[in-house]
Structures are given as structure tokens and as C-alpha cells.
Amino acid sequence: MIESQMVETNAAGWVECRVGDFHLETSWEIQPGQVLVLFGPSGAGKSTTLRAIAGLLRPVRGRIEVGGQVVYDSGHGTWVPTHERRLGYLTQQYHLFPHLKVAANIAFGLPDRNSPAGRERVSELSSLFQLKGLEERYPWELSGGQQQRVALARALASRPAMLLLDEPFASLDAELRRSLRRELRAMLAQSPVPVMLVTHDREEALALGDSVQVINEGRTLVTGDPLEVLGQPGQGRVARLVGVENLFDLAVQERNPRDGTMTCVGPGLQLEVPLDSHVSGGSGPEGEQDRVTVGIRASDIILAKEDLAGSSARNRLPGQVVSVESRPPGYAVTLNCGNVGDCGQPLRCHITGAALEEMGIRTGQRLWAVFKASSCFLVDEERV
Amino acid sequence: MATVGSLGRLRNHPAGILGGGGAVLYVLFIGLPVIALLVQAAQQSDFLAAVTGDAALTALRLSLLTSIISMAVVVTLGTPFAYLLARSDNTWARVVDSMVELPLVLPPVVAGVAMLMAFGRNGLIGPGLENIGITIPFTTTAVVFAQIFVASPFFIRAAKLGFQSVAKDYEDIAQTLGVSPWWTFFRITLPLAAPAMFTGLGLAWARALSEFGATMMFAGNLTGETQTMPLAIMSAMETSLDGALALSVMLLAGSILVLALLGLLTRRTWQGR
Numbered sequence: 001m002i003e004s005q006m007v008e009t010n011a012a013g014w015v016e017c018r019v020g021d022f023h024l025e026t027s028w029e030i031q032p033g034q035v036l037v038l039f040g041p042s043g044a045g046k047s048t049t050l051r052a053i054a055g056l057l058r059p060v061r062g063r064i065e066v067g068g069q070v071v072y073d074s075g076h077g078t079w080v081p082t083h084e085r086r087l088g089y090l091t092q093q094y095h096l097f098p099h100l101k102v103a104a105n106i107a108f109g110l111p112d113r114n115s116p117a118g119r120e121r122v123s124e125l126s127s128l129f130q131l132k133g134l135e136e137r138y139p140w141e142l143s144g145g146q147q148q149r150v151a152l153a154r155a156l157a158s159r160p161a162m163l164l165l166d167e168p169f170a171s172l173d174a175e176l177r178r179s180l181r182r183e184l185r186a187m188l189a190q191s192p193v194p195v196m197l198v199t200h201d202r203e204e205a206l207a208l209g210d211s212v213q214v215i216n217e218g219r220t221l222v223t224g225d226p227l228e229v230l231g232q233p234g235q236g237r238v239a240r241l242v243g244v245e246n247l248f249d250l251a252v253q254e255r256n257p258r259d260g261t262m263t264c265v266g267p268g269l270q271l272e273v274p275l276d277s278h279v280s281g282g283s284g285p286e287g288e289q290d291r292v293t294v295g296i297r298a299s300d301i302i303l304a305k306e307d308l309a310g311s312s313a314r315n316r317l318p319g320q321v322v323s324v325e326s327r328p329p330g331y332a333v334t335l336n337c338g339n340v341g342d343c344g345q346p347l348r349c350h351i352t353g354a355a356l357e358e359m360g361i362r363t364g365q366r367l368w369a370v371f372k373a374s375s376c377f378l379v380d381e382e383r384v
Numbered sequence: 385m386a387t388v389g390s391l392g393r394l395r396n397h398p399a400g401i402l403g404g405g406g407a408v409l410y411v412l413f414i415g416l417p418v419i420a421l422l423v424q425a426a427q428q429s430d431f432l433a434a435v436t437g438d439a440a441l442t443a444l445r446l447s448l449l450t451s452i453i454s455m456a457v458v459v460t461l462g463t464p465f466a467y468l469l470a471r472s473d474n475t476w477a478r479v480v481d482s483m484v485e486l487p488l489v490l491p492p493v494v495a496g497v498a499m500l501m502a503f504g505r506n507g508l509i510g511p512g513l514e515n516i517g518i519t520i521p522f523t524t525t526a527v528v529f530a531q532i533f534v535a536s537p538f539f540i541r542a543a544k545l546g547f548q549s550v551a552k553d554y555e556d557i558a559q560t561l562g563v564s565p566w567w568t569f570f571r572i573t574l575p576l577a578a579p580a581m582f583t584g585l586g587l588a589w590a591r592a593l594s595e596f597g598a599t600m601m602f603a604g605n606l607t608g609e610t611q612t613m614p615l616a617i618m619s620a621m622e623t624s625l626d627g628a629l630a631l632s633v634m635l636l637a638g639s640i641l642v643l644a645l646l647g648l649l650t651r652r653t654w655q656g657r
Contacts, residue, residue, distance in 0.1 A: 056556050082559040083568075089560035095553045099575050108571075109561030158562055 011162045011194035013072075015052045015062030017045075024048050024218040030162075033192025037199060037209035037226065040241060045218040046198040050164045053196070054089050055082035067161025088155030088193075092167040094147045096139035102126070102150050103135035109158040125153040129183070145176045152184070156191070163195040169204065174328060181207050202230055202242060214238050232377035236293060239379045245298035245332075245348040247379065252276065252290040261314065261373045264292060268338030268345050272314035273376040293379040300375035301349040303333065304368040305359060314373040319344060321365045324356070331356045337369050421636065425629040434630035442608050443616035444634060450524060450612060451592040454531035455539075458588060462540045463581070467573070469540070470547035481544075488537045495533050496601025503529070503602075526603035527610050531592035538591055542584025546577030579650040586646035590639055 014027035024045040030036045038046040051057040052072075053064055061074035066087065071080040096105050107113035107122045126132050129149040139147060148168065155163065169177040181204065188195065199205055205212055209226040214233075221238050222229055233239040239247060250264035250271065260275050273294050302308075307316055319337035326332075330352045338344030347369055351361075361367070425431055434440060469481050487495060503520040504510045513520065520526050550573050558568040596614040603610040605619060613635050620627035 054556075054560050056560075081565075082556070083562050083564050085560070086562065087560045089557060091553065091557070093553070095551070095557045097554060097558075097572060097576075108558065109563060111562075154561065164560075 009068040009161060009194075011053075011066055011196070013053070013062060013064035015049070015059040015064065015072075017048055017052050017057060017059045017062075019048060019057070022048070022218060024052075026213075026215065026218075026220050028196065028213065030194035030196060031210075032194055033188050034210040035188070035195040035197055035208050037197050037205040037212045038215055039199060039202075039205050039209075039212050039230070040215035041200060043217075044215045046215055047166055048218075049215075050089070050166050050196060050198060053162070054087055054164055055080065055085055069161075086158075086161040088160035088163045090151055090155050090163070090165045090168045092170045094139075094151040096147055096150055096154075098139055100138075101135065102131060102137050102139070102142070105139065105150055106131075106153045106157055108154060111158075121157060125157055128187070129153045144172050145180065148172060148180060149183075152180075152187075156187070159191075160193060163193050165195060165197040167198055167200075170199075170201070177204070178207075184208065205230055214241055216241055231297065232295065234378070234380050236379050239293075239295050244295040244379075245350075246296040246301075248294045248296075248345065250292055250294055252292055264294060265340065266345070268340055268343040269317070270340050271376060272373040273378065274374060276378055294376050295379045296347075296371060296376050298332065298348040298350040300371055301347065302370040303335075303349055303351060303355070303359065303361070304370055307368050308370050311370065312372070313370045315369075315371050315376070317347065317369045319347060319367060319369055321361060321363050321367060322346065323363060324361060329353075331361075333361060335367060335369055418636065421629070421632055425633045428626050428629055430626055431630055431633075434624075434626045435634060437627070437630075439607070439616065439620070439627060440631055440634065443611055443613045443631065446524070446527070446608065446611065447593055447613040450527045450531060451589060454528045454535065454592050455585065455589055457528070457532055458536045458539050459581075459585065462536055463543055466540045466543035467547050467569075469544045471552075484537050484540050486537075487534055492530075492534050492595065492597030493601055496530060496598035499526075499529060499533065499598065499602045521602060522604040522606065522610060524603075524609055527595075527599055527612060530598035530602050531595050534595055534598055535588040535592040538588040539581070539584040542587065543577065543581045546580025546584070547573065549580065550576040582649040583646060586642050586649075590642050593635065593638060593642075 010029065010031050012029040015024070017024040022043075022045070026045065026049050028036055028049075038049060040046055048057065052059050052062070053066070055071065058079075059072065059074070062072065063070065063075070064072040066085055069080070069086075070076075070078055071085050072078055097108065100108065103122050103126070104113075106125055107118055110118045110121060112118040113122075122135070126135060129152060131146065131149055131153065134142065134146060134150075139150070142150065152168070169180055172180065185208065197204075197208055199208075206226050211223060212226045212229045213223040214221045214229060216237065221241070222233070222235060229238065230242045233242055233244065236247075248266055248269060248271070250266040250269065250273075253263045253265045253270075255262040255275060257275060261272050262275050264271050264273055271294060273292075276290070276292055302313070307318070309316070317335075317337040317339050319335035322334045322336050324331055324333050327350065330350055333349045333351060333356075335347045335349065336344040337347040349369060359367075428434070469477055469484070490498075500507060500521060502508045502510070503513065503526075505514070505521065510521070520529065554572050554576070555565075555568050558572045559565060563571065593612075594614055595612070596618070599610065599612060599615060605611050605615050607616075611619065613631055617628050617631045617635070620631060
């Protein structure tokens with residue numbers, strides 16, 4: 001079976017790379033069976049990191065360890081070529097070898113591919129990835145999802161010591177992406193190898209990541225738990241990179257240490273948000289005009305037709321629907337909200353298609369946006 | 385089906401009218417001489433005797449032998465060279481790349497004269513070669529030299545394009561799967577570039593078989609030694625039309641065979657339409 005022959009070793013390293021003008025500095029450590037998600041916009045250096053680990057690109061300096069073996073160490077002049085690094089490397093375009101049938105693609109890296117043992121391994125992998133009956137097909141005769149399964153099976157065939165996944169599901173539809181993620185998770189539970197996954201899809205990072213490393217312009221901004229980093233990111237730059245839909249620049253009006261909240265105001269808005277004890281860099285606690293940046297995720301906001309006055313939610317804002325856009329799998333509704341004065345602020349909310357239909361939401365309609373104080377999080381704006 | 389559909393759509397397009405006229409003229413222009421050659425040859429009483437005659441067979445044997453040797457040299461040395469050209473993009477590679485095109489635009493007669501100036505008795509390195517016992521001009525070796533000179537660009541260019549069409553990512557992936565760069569070349573790059581290489585080989589072979597000008601200048605016209613089929617046709621024209629016709633029909637058959645083989649070898653079973 002697969003698991004018994006897996007060597008359980010972690011993967012770690014650091015590299016400095018230079019590609020033209022681009023400069024990358026990063027480090028990582030991944031436990032067996034854990035997924036480290038590299039998250040960031042395109043051109044951030046995510047794929048460069050993977051290519052450096054795979055030995056497809058030579059770093060300026062660094063140290064890379066895969067499967068208990070040092071494959072690169074600039075200090076000792078160590079350089080193990082790609083084909084001796086025992087990696088599984090998956091790309092967005094799969095790159096199945098077009099002249100080889102499915103079985104030959106899966107078996108490509110097996111030294112014993114023509115022996116009974118090799119054939120046994122191929123058949124084992126084809127049943128694991130639901131490819132039975134497709135072995136004699138050429139890659140162009142497969143659907144996108146099947147192609148990705150073949151690529152995954154091929155990468156795993158020779159039992160790599162580390163998996164490098166470069167936006168592996170990006171060219172598949174949402175439904176397929178979710179089922180392949182489940183399969184990958186199940187596969188990892190069976191054969192625990194360290195995995196480094198590149199994505200710029202938040203949902204994917206949350207679904208697959210055990211930890212997330214946010215990268216931008218060749219620098220690591222933060223590493224941590226996916227829910228914390230992507231859900232309520234503490235840094236302004238990170239918040240923008242991970243796509244926090246609502247960010248408000250507000251002034252602190254009153255702190256209520258008893259409730260652990262504070263009241264903040266801005267043009268047209270008054271919000272109850274968590275107390276800013278962990279936010280550094282502000283002026284003294286008495287300075288009532290402290291500025292804070294407050295983030296609210298669009299999916300944390302509830303829309304209601306009436307004021308939910310009897311509810312526990314601390315924030316209830318009346319507003320008018322400005323736009324409704326399709327945002328698969330649901331919809332994004334933008335309200336012009338305000339609970340102070342006449343002017344308002346745009347507030348983005350994500351709701352499901354069913355909710356949109358049931359409430360009959362259309363532009364111009366008046367609605368209430370409701371969310372808890374704890375759904376608001378303070379973002380540490382860098383003060384340069 | 386797809387062809388019929390696109391022709392139908394082109395019916396009212398300028399290309400449909402002018403292109404159609406052009407196509408008819410072209411088919412006549414190429415087809416008429418070919419048919420005339422076959423008809424005239426068939427009317428010759430001793431056509432078969434000429435085809436199986438000593439002169440014809442000697443020339444045929446020499447043509448096959450020299451072209452096979454030159455193709456072997458072109459493929460063996462040209463393949464790694466073409467791969468290098470396809471994968472490098474520095475200034476030197478571009479200079480060398482444009483040199484590959486030179487024999488394509490150079491008149492073969494000039495190529496023959498130039499080779500004579502290099503390897504001839506009074507040439508640049510000819511005397512030196514003669515001192516160590518190597519004589520090239522007016523030998524079978526000279527025939528091979530002439531063929532390589534004029535025919536190699538057809539193969540090298542096609543092979544280069546073939547290698548360029550193989551994305552570097554395939555090679556990268558193959559190596560992450562534990563396959564050495566050497567084996568990656570034989571298991572991925574070569575098979576994927578093969579259709580283009582066969583096309584180039586076919587064209588180069590046809591060009592080598594039909595080589596005339598450079599051979600004439602550099603190798604001469606010695607029966608059994610340097611007189612290939614095209615040269616034999618020229619010589620035969622001076623004495624008997626029969627012999628010339630027979631040899632021509634043989635070369636024509638050879639060309640059609642090359643075309644058919646090409647079609648067969650470049651068909652990819654692994655790609656959808």
C-alpha cells in the first residue's frame with residue numbers, strides 16, 4: 001500500500017533568488033502531510049519559490065532540504081539536479097505528455113514501469129484517482145478534471161518526498177475544483193508528504209492550507225493560520241492582498257473596556273468594533289481622535305429587510321442597494337450605508353442566490369446591514 | 385467535411401473566385417509536364433530496357449548511396465545542433481542561425497565553386513589535405529559534400545522549429561519525475577519533435593537526390609563515381625532521349641515515394657483534429 005512506503009520527513013529551507021530585476025527572499029518549513037499555501041498576486045514570487053525548490057532555477061544563495069536530504073546549499077556548494085530531488089511538481093496546465101497514453105503518463109517516472117510491480121502501481125493509482133478504463137486514452141481525449149487527475153497520479157507515482165503544486169486547479173470549474181480538493185486532502189491523509197501549494201484563490205487557501213504564507217513582491221508579509229491570516233488579516237497590506245472587501249478608516253470615539261469593544265466613527269458611519277488593545281503604533285489611550293482601519297468581510301454581513309432591533313448584533317446600518325453583481329457561487333450586493341448624518345459609505349455583502357431571490361433584492365431597495373462587533377477587525381496600517 | 389464547409393463559405397469571397405482560378409492553373413501547370421513525361425516514356429519502345437540498363441542502375445545506386453550517407457550525417461550532427469539553436473537565444477545563436485539559411489539562397493553552382501576553392505587542389509585547405517593523403521574534389525566524397533551543403537538547411541530548420549514547439553515545461557516536468565536530462569530528450573523532446581523532423585528529412589532528402597549544380601562543379605560527372613541521377617539525365621539527353629526519360633521517370637517515382645512516406649511518418653496518432 002501507499003502509506004507504508006512513504007518516508008515521513010519534513011521540508012524546509014530558505015532561498016534568495018534573482019530573476020532579471022525581480023528579487024525574492026523567502027523561507028519555509030512544512031511538516032509531513034501539512035499544506036503550506038503560498039498566497040499572493042501574480043508576480044509575487046510564488047512560482048519562483050517552487051521552481052527554486054524543484055531545481056529548475058538556481059538561487060543566488062540559500063539552503064533547501066527535501067525528504068531529509070540537502071538538495072541545495074550555497075554555503076557548501078551542494079547542488080542536486082532536478083531529477084534526483086524526488087519531487088512531485090504539478091502545474092496549472094498539467095503538461096501531460098501528449099504522445100503518451102494515460103497509463104504511460106502515470107508510469108513515466110517509474111524506473112520499473114515495464115515490470116509487473118510498475119504496472120501494479122499504475123493500476124493502484126488509476127483506481128485511487130478514478131481513472132480506471134481511461135488508461136489507453138491519449139491526454140487530448142480526456143476532460144480537464146481527468147487530465148488534472150492524471151497529472152496528480154503521475155506526480156505521486158514514484159512516491160515523492162515533497163509535493164509542489166502551482167495553481168493546480170485554477171483552470172477547472174468551481175464544482176470540479178472542490179471535489180479535487182477533497183481528493184487531494186484524502187490522498188494526503190493516506191500518504192503524508194509536505195506540500196507547498198501556490199494559489200491566489202482565497203477559498204482554495206482556506207480549504208487546503210494548514211498554514212498560509214502571504215507573499216508580495218518577493219517578500220513574505222505574514223505566515224500563519226489560514227483563518228486568521230485570510231479571515232481577519234491584521235496588516236493593511238495583507239488585508240488588501242487577500243481581498244478584504246470592506247475597509248474603513250475611522251476615528252475612535254469611545255472605548256468600552258467592560259464589553260471589550262469601542263465605538264468608532266467616520267463619515268456617515270458609527271461602528272462597534274473590538275477594543276484596540278493589540279493595535280500598536282497609536283497615540284496614548286486618552287487620545288480620542290485615534291485613527292483605526294476596520295475591516296469587515298463581505299460574507300460576515302447579514303442583510304435584512306427590517307431593523308433587527310431585538311438582536312444581539314451590535315452593528316445595524318440602514319442602506320440602499322447600489323448594485324447587485326453575480327459572483328459565483330453567490331451574489332455581491334453593494335449598499336450605500338450610513339447611520340450618522342446624510343452621507344453613506346459603500347458596503348459590500350455576499351449572499352447566496354437563494355437569499356437574493358427570496359428577498360427580491362434589486363437596486364434602489366432599502367435594506368439593513370447587520371453584523372457583530374466581533375466580525376469587525378482592526379487592520380494595522382503601516383505608518384511609514 | 386470541414387474542407388467542404390470552408391469552401392462553401394468561401395464561395396462569395398474574393399479568395400474563393402481568384403483562389404479557385406489559381407488552383408486550376410496551378411494543378412495544370414504542375415500536372416501537365418508530369419503527365420507528358422509519363423506519356424512520352426510509355427511510348428518509348430525500349431523503356432524497360434533503359435530503366436534496367438546498366439547506366440541507369442549505376443546512377444541510381446550512386447544516388448541512393450550518397451544521399452543516404454549525407455542524410456545520415458545531416459541527421460546525426462544536425463539534430464543536436466538544431467536543438468541547441470532552438471533552446472538558445474543569444475547573439476551567437478542568432479548569427480549561426482542565419483548562416484543556416486545561406487545555402488538556401490545561394491545558387492548551387494556557386495556553392496560548388498566555393499567548395500572547390502576550399503577543398504580543391506589549389507584551394508584553401510585542399511593542398512594540406514592532399515599532403516595527408518585525402519583528396520576530396522571529383523570523388524564520391526565530393527558528391528556527399530555537395531549534397532550536405534545544399535540539403536542540410538531543410539532538415540536543420542525544420543528540426544529547430546520542431547524543438548521550439550516542444551514547451552520547455554514538458555522537459556522540466558519530466559525531470560521532476562526523476563528522469564535525467566539525457567533520457568528526457570529521448571523520451572519527450574525527440575518524439576514530440578519527430579513529425580517536424582521527418583518533414584525536414586523528407587525535404588532534405590529530395591533536395592539531395594536532385595542536387596545538380598554543386599555536384600557538377602565540385603564532383604564532376606564520372607560514371608559510377610560521381611555521376612548521380614540528375615547528372616546522368618543530363619548526359620543521356622545528349623545521346624538518347626530514351627535513357628533520359630527512363631531516368632526521369634525513376635526520379636519522379638522516387639519523389640512521389642518520399643512524399644507518401646512523409647505523409648505517413650508525420651501523421652500523429654496522438655493528437656486530435
